[in-house]
Amino acid sequence: MHIQQQASERHVLTVTVDNEAGILAKIAGMFTARGYNIESLTVADISEDHAVSRITIVTVSPPAVIDQIIAQLDRLVAVHRVADLTELGPHVERELALIKVAGTGEARIEALRLADIFRARPVDTSTGSFVFEISGSSEKINQFIALMREVGLVEVARTGVVAMTRGATAG
16 A cells, blocks of 8 residues: 655635634644644734734645644634735735844945845944844845845844735635
8 A cells, every 4th residue: 555645835824813812822733632733933913902803824744734724723712814915816925024244344244235135224323333124025034144144143133934825815
């Protein structure tokens, strides 16, 4: 008997939940208990009365596992809605990062030149370092970080992916 392995795919899921204590732990625990990996996780309050939050999860798994994840998330009481933005079609993804680079002389000039190319903005400056703010796709940020390693990367802080469908309807 030959068991065929399915290729893993990257999926962006949004989960609308009641903003209650422990819901994030329940969702993260569900992933952990089943051996699913979370590549990125962001959470934010999205309602005027602070009663509802939106969780954006990026995970990589075969399609059958993604279907299981969605079904298991849907079963949680505090979950209002689960959407797989990857399956819904065109969507916008963005991430924000703060990147600290130290250097003097040519390294400093090169860091500024690269930041300009990537549209990264210095948000803190000293004579020996910069903190750059950059937003965009994860790939863009990864590329910028790789280049900054060559000129004096010190530290990176990333928000994780936020995403929504294109067009007039909610995703």
